Structure formats: C-alpha cells, structure tokens
Amino acid sequence: MPGLFDELRSPWPYGAFSFYTSRPRSRPPRPRNRPSSPAEVLERLLEGLRGQVIEVGSGNGVSFSHYPFGVDEVLAVEPNALYRRRAVKAAAMSYVPIEVVPGHANSLPAPNASKDGAVISLLLCTVASPAEALAELHRVLRPGGELRFYEHVRADRPFPAWMQDTITPLWQRCFRGCHPNRDAVSAIEEAGFEIVAIIPFMLSWARFGPIAPRVIGRAIRPESAR
Numbered sequence: 001m002p003g004l005f006d007e008l009r010s011p012w013p014y015g016a017f018s019f020y021t022s023r024p025r026s027r028p029p030r031p032r033n034r035p036s037s038p039a040e041v042l043e044r045l046l047e048g049l050r051g052q053v054i055e056v057g058s059g060n061g062v063s064f065s066h067y068p069f070g071v072d073e074v075l076a077v078e079p080n081a082l083y084r085r086r087a088v089k090a091a092a093m094s095y096v097p098i099e100v101v102p103g104h105a106n107s108l109p110a111p112n113a114s115k116d117g118a119v120i121s122l123l124l125c126t127v128a129s130p131a132e133a134l135a136e137l138h139r140v141l142r143p144g145g146e147l148r149f150y151e152h153v154r155a156d157r158p159f160p161a162w163m164q165d166t167i168t169p170l171w172q173r174c175f176r177g178c179h180p181n182r183d184a185v186s187a188i189e190e191a192g193f194e195i196v197a198i199i200p201f202m203l204s205w206a207r208f209g210p211i212a213p214r215v216i217g218r219a220i221r222p223e224s225a226r
C-alpha cells in the first residue's frame, strides 16, 4: 500500500537529505491542491463546517476568523489561561459566535452527541493520551458528526520515523510536550472514526524538520455506534 506522503517525495536538491527522499524524476509534478500557507490550512480545515462545533486546544484563537458562516456556534476549549485571554479577544473579532472556556481534552465540557462538528489543530501531538482525547471527541460528536483535524504526523518511512523517535525526548522538553513521532491518523481510526478525506502535505518552512509531515483531514463518527 502506498505511503501517505509518496506523492510528495521531492527530487534533487532535497532528495539526498530530505526526510521524504527521492521522488523519481519521471513522476508527475506535485499536485497543486496542497495548502501553501497557514491561513490556507485553516480555511481548508474548516470549510463547509455547519451547526454546533467544538474546538479543542484552540490556543490563542488563530483559527477563529476562518470559521465559515454555516457554523452556528463554537465552543473553544483551552486549558492555558494566557492563550485563553488572547482567544477571547480573537473571538470578539470572529464572524461566528465563539465561547472560550477552560477545559481539557480528556474531559470535555459538553454533553454526549451534542456537536455537529469537532476541530483539532496540532493537538494530538501534545495531549498526554491521544486515545482519551479522541474518545472524548467521539462522545461529544453526534453520530454522523465530523471531526476536522490538522496534525503533524509520524513519517511513513523507517529512517525519518527513526529520526523522529530519536529526537522526541528532547523535543518534548523544548516544545511543551510536543511529540513529533505520533501516528495521529492511526489513532483517529482506532478511536472509531471513519476517515473520509485526507490531504498529506508539508509546509515549506518545516520541510526538513521532524514536524514536517502533516495532514488535514475529515473523519466521521459513524452512525452505528462502535
């Protein structure tokens, strides 16, 4: 089965050094539907969302101005008080109503099946237990509701994955518990979500780093309970 990032493997001059080495030159050029800026990432992440939405680990509210009009209300859960204060300011500038509340991914302040959509952006790398966080997201989404995710992920080739494993102990000390080597996509599937769309890509500024391989995706909480 082809790896998530096969299409993106770069030709010279990066091939010899890149984590995602050597796409044969005969391959077609890189598809143009990859997001090329942080703002575009957020637009792609949130486009088409509707109804009641929960965003977990919303940080300083960087995503808020990208919520589309179809969203009725966003509950933004953020444990860090400083980020929350900034998020409240961002919420005041947003097109859609956004309530910023304290909370943790493993105990979300929302009833069962109460949300039409859930959003996570660079969260699963940081939480203590991705499985617990995803179980909570599964709980609060209604059957048929959508999880939108933007995460950096484990490389799909042995050498870069080994590099990520090697650097993780140091990296998580330097970057507030961030784990470059987590397989976020498998964790989402194992939590009972059905992935319906996924875009693997790399932001150019992160191309050589351990957090370079990224995905934006949509996953559904299936109608039949799992």
Ligand SMILES: C[S@@+](CC[C@H](N)C(=O)[O-])C[C@H]1O[C@@H](n2cnc3c(N)ncnc32)[C@H](O)[C@@H]1O
Residues within 6 Å of the ligand: 056, 057, 058, 059, 060, 062, 077, 078, 079, 080, 083, 103, 104, 105, 106, 120, 121, 122, 123, 126, 127, 128
């Ligand atoms: C890398 S930042 C991403 C922030 C924002 N979502 C973005 O895309 O820029 C990770 C965020 O997750 C939050 N976070 C960390 N652990 C969390 C947890 N257990 N539950 C909820 N949020 C958490 C952090 O406070 C931080 O705001």
